[in-house]
């Protein structure tokens with residue numbers, strides 16, 4: 001019997017950040033297992049692995065849990081370097097484009113698409129997303145107003161993507177795909193992920209349409225479903241990877257101390273554990289879970305807040 005694939009992605013179908021990772025798995029031609037997680041909290045099976053982090057997606061390899069798509073892509077690249085999505089010579093440009101796409105471009109698209117598709121979204125989704133930002137549940141009129149306020153912010157930015165492709169290049173950074181293509185693609189994908197109502201926003205842009213078709217062609221790789229309980233059992237049976245040497249800053253909490261990590265933007269559930277790795281742009285903490293056993297949860301440094309435990 002062949003061993004099952006080591007990569008387990010915890011995701012759900014209409015998550016655009018999950019779509020970014022599914023396409024990365026497809027581009028690299030990888031086999032993986034997909035655990036479908038709830039789109040709203042609580043997510044008890046996911047948080048047995050993460051210790052509290054509830055955003056989507058999360059990658060699991062044995063007893064190692066990789067949070068945030070920036071880190072997930074880096075880990076995929078480390079394990080499967082070819083074909084590359086993060087070529088060293090382009091890393092700074094990729095990071096800048098990822099930040100623009102996933103913050104400045106993504107947020108108005110989310111508010112626009114969600115507000116125009118309120119009737120087809122799961123009933124409790126908007127209340128959950130507002131709670132993630134410390135806001136009360138919005139009524140339909142509020143969502144609609146937010147959609148209308150954000151439509152111009154979407155239209156102010158889509159032409160920038162067409163301009164990036166204006167010289168006829170096939171990919172955002174030239175002749176080969178990079179993580180920048182995935183990061184710019186997934187917010188645009190979200191515009192029509194639920195319904196075609198906003199497809200007209202992309203219609204004037206021929207280069208974007210051709211480029212999105214090329215990205216879609218990466219596919220999702222070779223995926224088989226896995227039950228959440230099985231993923232937890234895999235974590236329990238595995239040992240976390242050995243940690244490379246850390247590169248702590250003098251301001252960091254000491255290695256081996258108990259720390260708290262949470263996202264600095266939304267979904268700020270705290271994860272607590274023992275700091276076992278700190279690098280220039282990665283943090284990892286070890287935690288004991290009654291169901292998942294000893295796991296190491298990895299985060300990027302940027303976008304996360306690290307503090308000593310109280």
Ligand SMILES: N[C@@H](CCC(=O)N[C@@H](CS)C(=O)NCC(=O)O)C(=O)O
Nearest residue numbers: 015016017039054055056068069070
């Ligand atoms: N910076 C994070 C953002 C992830 C994110 O915001 N994902 C959305 C789904 S597309 C989310 O977590 N929404 C709430 C949820 O799924 O519980 C990443 O790159 O992974």
